[in-house]
Every structure is written in C-alpha cells, then in structure tokens.
Amino acid sequence: MQQNDEFDNEGLKVTAELLSANPDFYTLWNYRRKTFLHIKDTVAAEELQTTMLNELSFLEQCLKINPKSYGTWHHRGWVLENMPEPDWKNELRLCNKFLEFDERNFHCWDYRRLVVKEANITPEEELQFTTNKIESNFSNYSSWHYRSKLLPLVYGDNSQPTGMKEEQLISECMLVQNAFFTDPSDQSAWFYHRWLLGRVTRPLRLESILICRPQGIVVVGLSHATELERTTKIHLAVGETMLSPKWRTANGESCSTVWICDTDVLSNNNATMKITVELQTSDPPQTVELAADESRVHWLRSYLPGTRFRHEISAAANDVLTQELTTLQQLHDLEPENKWVLLTVISLMRALDPLSHENETFDYINKLIEVDPMRTSYYLDLKSKFIIENALESRPPNATTVDLSNKGLTTLVHADAMVSMETVNLSHNSLQCLPDLGYLQGVRVLNLDGNKLSTCKAFYCLSSLEELSICDNMIKHCVTELLLLKTVSDISTTEDLGALKSCTRLTRLHLKGNPVCEKKSDIVDFLMSLEKKC
Amino acid sequence: MFRRPLYMLDPEPATSAAPIKDVTIPDTAPNTLLMDKHISYIAAYGDKKDDYEYCLTEYLRMSGIYWGLTAMDLMHALDKMQRDEVLDFVKKCQHECGGISASIGHDPHLLYTLSAIQAFLTLHTVPPWSSSIVLDHRSDHYHVLCLYDAMDTIDVDRVVKYTAGLQQDDGSFFGDKWGEVDTRFSFCAVACLSLLNRLDAIDTEKAVDFVLSCMNFDGGFGSRPGSESHSGQIYCCIGMLSILEKLHHVNVDMLGWWLCERQLPSGGLNGRPEKLPDVCYSWWVLASLKVIGKLHWIDKKKLIHFILASQDDETGGIADRPGDIVDPFHTLFGVAGLSLLGYEDIKTVNPVYCMPEYIIRRLDVQPQILS
Ligand SMILES: [Zn+2]
Numbered sequence: 041m042q043q044n045d046e047f048d049n050e051g052l053k054v055t056a057e058l059l060s061a062n063p064d065f066y067t068l069w070n071y072r073r074k075t076f077l078h079i080k081d082t083v084a085a086e087e088l089q090t091t092m093l094n095e096l097s098f099l100e101q102c103l104k105i106n107p108k109s110y111g112t113w114h115h116r117g118w119v120l121e122n123m124p125e126p127d128w129k130n131e132l133r134l135c136n137k138f139l140e141f142d143e144r145n146f147h148c149w150d151y152r153r154l155v156v157k158e159a160n161i162t163p164e165e166e167l168q169f170t171t172n173k174i175e176s177n178f179s180n181y182s183s184w185h186y187r188s189k190l191l192p193l194v195y196g197d198n199s200q201p202t203g204m205k206e207e208q209l210i211s212e213c214m215l216v217q218n219a220f221f222t223d224p225s226d227q228s229a230w231f232y233h234r235w236l237l238g239r240v241t242r243p244l245r246l247e248s249i250l251i252c253r254p255q256g257i258v259v260v261g262l263s264h265a266t267e268l269e270r271t272t273k274i275h276l277a278v279g280e281t282m283l284s285p286k287w288r289t290a291n292g293e294s295c296s297t298v299w300i301c302d303t304d305v306l307s308n309n310n311a312t313m314k315i316t317v318e319l320q321t322s323d324p325p326q327t328v329e330l331a332a333d334e335s336r337v338h339w340l341r342s343y344l345p346g347t348r349f350r351h352e353i354s355a356a357a358n359d360v361l362t363q364e365l366t367t368l369q370q371l372h373d374l375e376p377e378n379k380w381v382l383l384t385v386i387s388l389m390r391a392l393d394p395l396s397h398e399n400e401t402f403d404y405i406n407k408l409i410e411v412d413p414m415r416t417s418y419y420l421d422l423k424s425k426f427i428i429e430n431a432l433e434s435r436p437p438n439a440t441t442v443d444l445s446n447k448g449l450t451t452l453v454h455a456d457a458m459v460s461m462e463t464v465n466l467s468h469n470s471l472q473c474l475p476d477l478g479y480l481q482g483v484r485v486l487n488l489d490g491n492k493l494s495t496c497k498a499f500y501c502l503s504s505l506e507e508l509s510i511c512d513n514m515i516k517h518c519v520t521e522l523l524l525l526k527t528v529s530d531i532s533t534t535e536d537l538g539a540l541k542s543c544t545r546l547t548r549l550h551l552k553g554n555p556v557c558e559k560k561s562d563i564v565d566f567l568m569s570l571e572k573k574c
Numbered sequence: 575m576f577r578r579p580l581y582m583l584d585p586e587p588a589t590s591a592a593p594i595k596d597v598t599i600p601d602t603a604p605n606t607l608l609m610d611k612h613i614s615y616i617a618a619y620g621d622k623k624d625d626y627e628y629c630l631t632e633y634l635r636m637s638g639i640y641w642g643l644t645a646m647d648l649m650h651a652l653d654k655m656q657r658d659e660v661l662d663f664v665k666k667c668q669h670e671c672g673g674i675s676a677s678i679g680h681d682p683h684l685l686y687t688l689s690a691i692q693a694f695l696t697l698h699t700v701p702p703w704s705s706s707i708v709l710d711h712r713s714d715h716y717h718v719l720c721l722y723d724a725m726d727t728i729d730v731d732r733v734v735k736y737t738a739g740l741q742q743d744d745g746s747f748f749g750d751k752w753g754e755v756d757t758r759f760s761f762c763a764v765a766c767l768s769l770l771n772r773l774d775a776i777d778t779e780k781a782v783d784f785v786l787s788c789m790n791f792d793g794g795f796g797s798r799p800g801s802e803s804h805s806g807q808i809y810c811c812i813g814m815l816s817i818l819e820k821l822h823h824v825n826v827d828m829l830g831w832w833l834c835e836r837q838l839p840s841g842g843l844n845g846r847p848e849k850l851p852d853v854c855y856s857w858w859v860l861a862s863l864k865v866i867g868k869l870h871w872i873d874k875k876k877l878i879h880f881i882l883a884s885q886d887d888e889t890g891g892i893a894d895r896p897g898d899i900v901d902p903f904h905t906l907f908g909v910a911g912l913s914l915l916g917y918e919d920i921k922t923v924n925p926v927y928c929m930p931e932y933i934i935r936r937l938d939v940q941p942q943i944l945s
C-alpha cells in the first residue's frame with residue numbers, strides 16, 4: 041500500500057495524532073504496522089531500530105494518556121517482537137512504572153507476563169515482586185491472583201494433597217492472615233485464602249453401582265463428571281462374560297457423573313449374577329452380586345463419617361486447618377459482624393468435622409444472612425447444601441431411604457450421590473426449581489409435596505419411579521410439561537398420557553393442591569384417576 | 575517472615591481499611607423504565623451522522639449498530655430502524671478475505687464480524703420485514719431459509735473461512751491477522767459460527783482447551799492464560815462453553831460466589847473486586863450467573879433500582895452509572911439486564927448471545943443453560 045518514504049512519514053504523523061487522542065481506532069494501528077513492515081524491508085537494521093525506538097516512546101506517551109487501551113499495549117508487544125534489538129528488561133521497568141501508577145491495570149499485568157517470558161525472568165523473581173506489592177498494599181487483587189499462578193511453579197509438590205510444600209503453605213497462610221487482620225473487609229485476601237487451602241483433585245473412580253433387574257439397567261456413579269469414550273471407558277462383565285454395552289446419560293448430555301447402560305442379560309434372567317464394573321483407570325474393579333429372584337442390588341463407596349464431601353473444601357492437613365480455625369475464631373471475636381470471617385470459619389469447620397459443627401455452622405449462616413442480606417439466596421443455598429451433605433454423611437451404608445423433609449431446602453444438590461436410593465422425601469421445603477433428576481435411577485417413591493415447584497421438567501426418564509407426589513406446589517401446566525418429557529413425535533392427541541411413559545413404572549401420581557387441578561381437561565381427569573386407582 | 579500486624583495486639587477495629595468503592599444513588603434518580611425516551615434516543619442516534627461523538631465512535635460502528643438494533647428489538651421498536659440502510663452498510667463492510675470491519679474503509683476484525691452477523695440475523699429473522707419467510711417455529715428449515723435470504727447481503731462461506739482461519743494451533747483465536755489473542759475472540763468465533771450453523775469449521779475441542787487454560791483460582795476467566803479474572807471475559811468464556819455444551823468444566827459454586835460478590839451496596843455490579851459498579855457489568859455478570867443457574871444469588875430489586883437510576887430522564891438512554899453520560903452500549907446492556915431480571919414489557923433476551931430469545935429459538939440454536 042505504501043509507495044514512498046514521504047508517504048510513510050506523513051501517514052505515521054497523521055495516525056500518531058489521531059491515535060494519541062483515540063487509541064481504540066484499531067485500523068490506524070494496523071496502518072502503522074503495515075508501514076513499519078514496509079520500512080523493515082527497505083532500510084538497514086540500525087535505522088529500523090531507531091524508528092522502532094521512536095515508536096516505543098510514542099507508545100509510552102499514548103499509554104500515559106490512556107493506560108487501558110488494548111490496541112496500544114498489543115502494538116507495543118508487536119513493535120518489540122519486530123525490532124532488531126528488543127530490550128525486554130526495559131519493558132519490565134516500564135511495567136513496574138505503570139503498575140506503580142495503577143496496580144490493578146490488567147492490560148499492564150498481561151503485558152508484563154509477555155515481557156517476563158521474553159526476558160527470561162524467573163517465577164521466583166516474579167513471586168518476590170508480588171510479595172513486595174502485597175506488603176505495600178494488601179488490598180491488591182491482581183497481585184494475589186498472580187501469586188496463585190506463581191506459587192505452584194515455585195513451591196509445587198505433587199506428593200502433597202494441596203499440591204504445595206507444607207511449610208510454604210503455612211508461611212503463605214501467615215501472609216494472608218497478615219492481610220486479613222489488617223483489613224478484614226478486603227475481599228482479595230479472602231478469595232486467595234479459599235484457594236490456598238485448596239480442593240482435592242480426586243482421581244476418577246467408581247462411587248456407586250446400581251443394578252435393577254426388571255428395568256435391565258446398570259447405573260454407574262463416578263467421582264466426577266466425565267465424557268465417556270473421550271476420557272475413559274467403563275467395562276462391564278456378567279459372570280465371566282464381557283459385555284460391550286452402550287453407555288448413556290439420563291438426560292442425553294455428553295458429560296455426566298452418572299452413566300447408564302441397558303442390557304437384556306439382566307431382564308431375561310432370574311438367576312444369581314455377578315456383575316463386575318471396571319474403569320479404564322487404576323481404580324480397582326467392583327463386583328456386585330445380584331441374588332436369584334432379587335430385583336436390585338447396589339454398591340456404594342464407603343467413607344469415614346464426615347469425609348464424603350471434604351474434597352470440595354480443602355486438601356490441607358488437619359493440623360493446618362485447626363490452626364487456621366483457631367486464628368479465624370480470634371478474628372471473629374474481634375469482628376463479629378464480618379461476613380468474610382464468618383464464611384471462612386464455616387468452611388474450616390466443614391473441612392474439619394461437618395457433623396459435630398452442624399449447629400454452629402447454621403448459626404453462622406443465619407448471622408451471614410443478617411449482616412449481608414443482599415446475598416440471602418446464596419447463603420440459603422449454601423445451607424441447603426450442608427443439610428443435604430450431612431444427611432448423606434450420616435446415612436447407614438445400606439440405607440435406601442433419604443428423608444430431607446421439612447429442612448427449609450432452597451436447592452437440591454448431590455442428586456448424583458442418591459443413585460441407589462429407593463425412597464427420597466423432599467417434601468415441605470422451599471424448592472422452586474429442581475436440577476435434572478435423571479440421576480435418581482433407583483428411586484421408586486419420590487415425595488415433593490409442599491414445595492414451590494412450577495414445572496415438571498425435572499422428572500425425565502426416572503426408570504424405577506413408581507410413585508410421585510407433588511401435592512401443594514405451583515404447577516399450572518402439568519400436562520404440557522409432562523408432555524414435553526417425550527419427544528414431539530411421540531405425542532398424539534389421543535395418547536397424550538403416553539407422555540408419562542418417560543417414567544415407565546409410574547403408577548401413582550399425586551397432584552392435589554396445584555393450580556393445574558382446577559382445570560378439568562380430560563387429561564387431568566385421567567391423571568387424577570391414576571391417583572385414585574391406588 | 576512477616577511480622578504480626580499490630581491489630582493482633584490491639585482489639586480496636588482496623589483503621590487502615592479502605593472504604594468500599596461504590597456510588598450513592600440520588601433520591602431524584604429515575605425509578606421507572608423510560609422506554610419511550612430510550613427508543614427515541616436510539617432511533618435518533620443514527621441520524622446524527624455529522625456529530626462529533628458519532629464520528630469519534632466510527633471505529634466501532636458495526637457493534638453500535640448491533641447494540642442499537644438489539645436494544646430496539648427488546649423494546650418492541652425494531653421497526654423504527656432503517657433496515658435497508660443497515661444491510662447495505664453491512665454488505666459494504668465485508669472484505670475480500672471474508673472478515674467484516676467496524677465501518678467502511680476500516681479493517682476486518684472478529685469483534686465486528688460477530689456484530690455484523692448478529693445485526694443481519696436480527697434483521698432477517700424478525701417481523702415486520704420477514705413476512706416473506708414462513709414463520710413455522712418448529713420448522714427445521716427455518717435456519718436455512720433465513721440464511722439463504724441473507725445470502726445476498728453477506729457471503730457466509732467467506733465469513734466462516736475468515737473466522738476459522740484465525741484459529742491457532744493452541745485452540746485460541748486471533749482477533750484479526752495482527753495476532754492479538756484473547757478469550758473474547760474465542761467467544762466471537764464460536765458465537766458467530768454457531769449462529770451460522772458452521773461450528774464444524776473449527777477445532778472445537780482445542781478451542782475449549784484454550785479457554786479452560788484461562789481459568790483462575792477464583793473460578794473466573796481472564797483474557798489469556800495467566801490473566802486475572804474479569805466479568806467481561808467470564809461472560810465470553812462461559813458463553814463459549816455454553817454454546818459448545820462444556821459447562822461441566824466450570825466450578826459453578828466458586829464462580830457463582832465470586833460473581834454474586836460483584837454486587838455492591840448501591841445494588842450495582844462491578845467487573846472485578848474493588849472496582850466501581852457499572853451498568854454494563856449488570857449484563858456480563860448477570861448473564862454469566864443466568865447461564866450457570868445462579869441468577870437468584872444477587873439481589874434483583876437492588877440491581878433494577880441501580881439500572882433505572884442510571885437512565886437519563888431528559889435525553890433518554892442509559893449510562894454506566896447514575897449521573898453519567900448515556901451511550902448506546904450501556905443502553906443495550908441496561909435494557910438486556912432488566913430483561914434477564916424479568917422486568918415487564920421487555921422481550922426476553924438470550925443470556926449467551928445477547929439477542930432476543932425468539933430469534934435464537936428460530937435459528938434453532940440451543941446453548942447449554944444450567945438449572
Ligand atoms: Zn460499562
């Protein structure tokens with residue numbers, strides 16, 4: 041596009057003027073780059089170096105006027121990469137200067153990461169930089185964030201559950217404590233603290249197996265959501281015979297913690313069967329025996345009480361957590377209204393011993409709602425989660441019933457940990473919507489009376505469900521909702537009720553006390569008659 | 575290594591605590607939706623072509639058009655926009671390479687390519703102009719029809735080729751040929767191709783891997799691996815994962831908590847910790863929360879109050895925060911935010927595409943939404 045040097049210079053001058061006023065005018069940066077590429081082809085290296093150095097000082101002026109322009113920072117990186125002798129160390133000094141001016145400028149932080157790579161700055165040096173930044177001002181989310189990236193590089197230790205050397209973890213805890221004792225209302229340190237104590241990354245393994253003979257299904261619960269075939273395979277054997285079944289999820293999603301396979305071998309046979317499930321990982325296989333004439337059997341991984349859900353909170357050793365809890369409780373005494381302290385105390389208690397701390401935890405949640413009413417729904421959901429977890433923690437290993445009625449639940453979580461349950465009672469809570477209940481493949485009786493449900497979308501393909509009670513909810517269009525459970529092609533006017541076939545064993549449906557019952561359409565009559573039948 | 579702060583020895587509350595950055599909403603601020611005023615504001619915006627402000631924003635004109643069209647559609651006033659003029663403009667902005675620029679004579683870029691696709695699908699899917707198209711909501715052919723209709727405006731195959739050509743070996747996307755990488759561009763590429771029903775043109779698995787490599791300790795996402803979480807980037811990454819049905823990679827509890835902590839006492843939301851509230855974040859944060867099924871974790875009433883207070887009751891339009899100067903960008907995201915919050919009289923907006931839900935349905939595009 042450029043014809044001669046005069047043209048280049050004139051163009052550079054005009055675009056420079058425009059860009060210092062409006063650095064987001066991206067086409068003009070492109071124009072300059074094209075010009076420089078042209079110059080690069082026509083002049084000696086020294087001259088190019090001089091031209092590019094001039095560009096860098098122009099860019100520094102631009103950044104002083106507008107330090108938050110994507111275009112300017114990107115162009116600076118481009119110039120460095122295209123000049124004969126880039127001085128990346130000088131760029132680090134520039135970053136220091138700009139971060140001095142605004143320590144949250146993420147454009148500059150991003151540019152710094154490019155510079156660090158090009159200038160071969162070590163993670164140790166950068167970690168020290170964040171330490172200095174944090175010590176001069178604890179309230180610096182950007183620095184804490186950067187630390188979360190650097191710490192594992194410098195002090196990583198994969199033999200530790202936290203992925204980090206323990207003495208470093210403890211000294212890091214001290215740094216965060218310094219921060220939140222200095223300004224307990226600053227969220228940066230609290231988010232970092234939550235990360236620091238870390239979650240456990242568990243290996244993929246079997247959590248539960250459910251065999252239902254009449255339905256001919258094998259249901260396998262995994263430790264985390266997995267895309268089968270892409271990441272692993274589940275092998276299934278009946279006796280000595282390897283089957284090669286197709287695995288599906290209850291709701292058709294490509295990734296799930298619960299996988300189902302349909303097999304005739306089960307339903308065509310009433311003999312004793314040994315069924316072996318094995319993951320294509322190092323996890324040992326599990327064998328369950330389905331006795332003759334038995335219709336179902338399940339296996340559940342066993343946990344020490346209080347440890348079933350701990351991996352979601354912390355991987356740190358108990359003495360570290362106990363020390364943290366003591367310190368946090370001191371801070372709580374000083375700052376009884378501080379929500380971050382309350383929330384952290386709750387997490388620590390849950391990581392240490394969720395069952396014995398249950399009442400205290402709930403008191404703290406109530407306090408949280410009082411001091412931070414804007415996030416009431418979040419805290420109520422958190423409380424529901426704890427209630428469900430505690431109920432699942434304390435159930436006997438062979439229990440097939442879970443009673444979560446009258447608990448004030450606002451959300452249902454961990455349905456995938458209820459695969460083997462036969463009776464689930466969720467009545468008289470405050471549930472407004474449900475997650476997909478497809479995990480509940482073993483449930484025969486499901487009670488949701490007295491909630492605030494307005495749709496039936498969640499009841500999809502519950503293959504064992506015999507009795508569903510959803511009295512006293514807000515279901516207005518139960519019929520259409522249930523119809524939606526089937527694919528459109530299955531709906532014909534006379535056989536609308538066939539929609540319920542998605543739950544093929546459902547014979548009792550209790551609907552009293554829903555707005556839908558006031559509409560006396562034929563279909564509703566039929567649904568009611570289903571109810572009367574039993 | 576670090577000395578214990580004095581605070582441990584002295585039970586006085588810390589005095590060094592920085593006050594929360596926030597705004598106060600004046601009592602005189604508007605508290606109802608001034609829909610008619612916003613409609614006139616947007617309708618008039620395109621007429622002031624000689625205005626200094628209009629010229630100054632030429633470099634993002636295409637996005638401006640999409641913001642205006644979408645805001646108007648959500649407010650039931652799309653018929654007040656100049657359909658033919660817009661389509662002609664979009665056509666003139668497509669380049670030989672297939673990419674679309676912000677304005678005539680500007681360079682092509684993914685940001686404006688997506689805006690252009692959003693604008694032309696809005697104009698081609700919607701009554702009153704699409705009466706020539708059979709509006710059978712269930713028809714699988716609708717998508718095809720609507721694209722064929724648009725063919726005379728944009729060369730779709732070239733758009734696809736341009737977009738796919740910007741994908742890199744690590745799965746990331748350049749914004750244009752000059753090599754800037756950003757998860758915003760991953761969203762632009764995936765959103766654009768999904769609207770054109772051409773996701774097969776890129777390596778979606780690698781695209782997902784790249785976005786996941788930008789995930790952070792707080793559950794959020796940044797622009798590149800190592801970058802700090804920012805609500806705008808989170809929206810892009812969540813949206814992209816939603817379109818590709820990979821939301822199971824997201825730590826919903828952690829991210830949902832971080833996002834609902836963006837709400838400040840004024841009711842407004844900020845984009846990251848310790849920043850001022852801004853109406854456009856009512857969109858980035860809210861839409862992300864909606865997609866991960868946690869919209870109820872913020873205080874809806876207070877946020878509605880904040881957005882309404884950011885209206886200009888004289889000129890119409892919505893600003894970034896109460897008392898500031900309005901612009902079409904914040905007007906759209908204010909209106910779209912109100913739509914997600916269930917504000918009456920506004921059409922339902924799709925949280926992933928920020929386009930009216932009925933258009934997304936007719937295109938038969940189904941991004942994943944968690945419940
Ligand atoms: Zn804004």
